[in-house]
Amino acid sequence: MNGPDEFDDRGAPGGPGERPRIPSPRAAAEDHGPLPDPPPPTSDLEDGGPEPASGHSAAPAVRPVPASPAAPAPPPPPHKVLKSLLGAWALAACSPEETAAVEAHLTDCASCADEALRLRDAVGLLHPADSLDLDPLLRSRVLENCLVRRPARIPVPEWATPYDAEAAKLDALLRDMGEAEWRAPVRLRWFQGERPVERETTVAGVIGHLMTVDGMVATALGLPDPLGGDVPPGTPGPTTRTETYWRTAGEEPSPLATHGPWRDQSHALIRTVSFAGGSVGELSVPYGGFRLPLCDSFLDRAFECWVHAGDIADAVDYPYEPPAAAHLHQLVDLAARLLPVALADRRRAGLASPARRLVEAGAPGRTLHLEVEGSGGGHWYIALDSPAALGSPERTVAHIALDSAEFCQLAAGHVSPEEAAAGQNGERDAIRDVLFATASLSRL
Incomplete structure (x- = not known):
């Protein structure tokens, strides 16, 4: 047995006359990454061990936690399956798992990568089907934009x-x-x-x-x-x-x-x-x-x-x-201005009630208030008793309210006067005569 001042060749006490050897420093555990969180301390009492001596605290026993074995990664889908998903991938319709599998496959398969690029470019050309009919305001917008830059000479x-x-x-x-x-x-x-x-x-x-x-x-x-x-x-x-x-x-x-x-x-x-x-x-x-x-x-x-x-x-x-609102208003205005003449023509043919005799020369006679609602609409006062007279709001004896599209369909002969869903108030004969006169504006 060696004495207390003797060290062996490992730095431990050896024989007499040998110089003591200092052991080299050991590598720190932190040099290989962060330390895992230690498990909560457990006493020997909880483990059924002996109770520590009085006045001394026992160091907690650190027990290594066995690592759970990693689950093996599932094999990637076969090439045929991934190729069939390229269309859905280009449309962004794949699930997250399918997207990850397709994109991983595209890094290794040149043919699928080319096909995916073509499909993604094709998706950019897709859009909802638009009407081939021109926007009624397109021409006006283009002309207005041009005229701002240079007014039309003619x-x-x-x-x-x-x-x-x-x-x-x-x-x-x-x-x-x-x-x-x-x-x-x-x-x-x-x-x-x-x-x-x-x-x-x-x-x-x-x-x-x-x-x-x-x-x-x-x-x-x-x-x-x-x-x-x-x-x-x-x-x-x-x-x-x-x-x-x-x-x-x-x-x-x-x-x-x-x-x-x-x-x-x-x-x-x-x-x-x-x-x-x-x-x-x-x-x-x-x-x-x-x-x-x-x-x-x-x-x-x-x-x-x-x-x-x-x-x-x-x-x-x-x-x-239909026409733009400003244009539709001009068309409705023309029909309204032609109504007194059309009414007089129907009267001469015996198809409308006779005109009321004017009380005094130059009197405006009866008037019908024509209200056209919606795009291009407005208010017109139709002279009932003379085609040369102007309608006066003070002599209004009847009122008709029609939507602009319905009024134009009536003036085109596509809706009969009886079927016109008009708001009507006042003299029934005057209302009927004006509705039929509106329909008579139509022709081949």
Whole structure:
């Protein structure tokens, strides 16, 4: 046994005459990462061990916590499954687990990475289906934006802008139609006398009808007549001109014979009145049995263009928007201004109640208050007893309230006077006469 001053070769007490050896420092546990939290101390009493001696505290026993074995990672899905998920991944429709698996696979598989890139680019092109119909305000916004930068040297007259806009909308609809749709049957409806009338034609036939009636305005401006040498004698009205065109062109005129000529004629009309100056609006346009100033003729043609474009859209099952509010107001105003004359014509034909005799010369007579609600609406006072008189709010004997769309459908002959859901108050005869006079404004 060694003495207390002797050390062995490990730094422990050895033999006599040997120098003591100092052990090298040991590495700290912190050098290999943070220490784990120690478990709560437990006493020997809790473990059933001996009770410590009095006056001495026993050091808590630290027991190592056995590490739980790590669960083996699930194998990745096979290549075929991951490739089938690329479409859903591009649409961001995968679950988080599927997304992680696909993205891990894309780092190792070049073919799938290329396919995923193509699919992600294709997703960027997807968007909800939009209507091919032009926004009614698109043309106005574009023109306004252009005019802010440079005013138009030759602007379109205000009374011609509704026709310009409606012709552009109809042209856009026709450009989207296939050849078979041009032969689709279209039902034209109007009101004649006391009953509705209808006539069936094709899309091409409707465009031919519009072109032929627009020809009355064209000839008044010195432009060529689309009927050429087939113009009937005298001053034919819209119906006679249309029947002549259908008879010479056949029941189914070709799209090439109608779309291009109609579009060119509408452009020529707008261009001519724009260069002609402000006084051209007072030029008289014959409509057979009556005449209209050129400014009102353009509003009339805008109304017909919109109505028949709606007939075409219904035939090919396509949505079609009404005119812009400012344009619709001009069209409603024209119909309201024509009502006293239409009422007088029905009275001469025995289809309306007789006018009341005026108490004194120059008196305004009875008035009907026409209230048109909604977009493009307003208030008009219709003279009931004289087409030359102006309606006076003080002489109002009846009131009719109609939505703007319903009023236009009534004026187009698409709704009968009995079916018009109007708010009515006052003299029943006056209300009936004005509703029927509104429907009589329609024609082929």
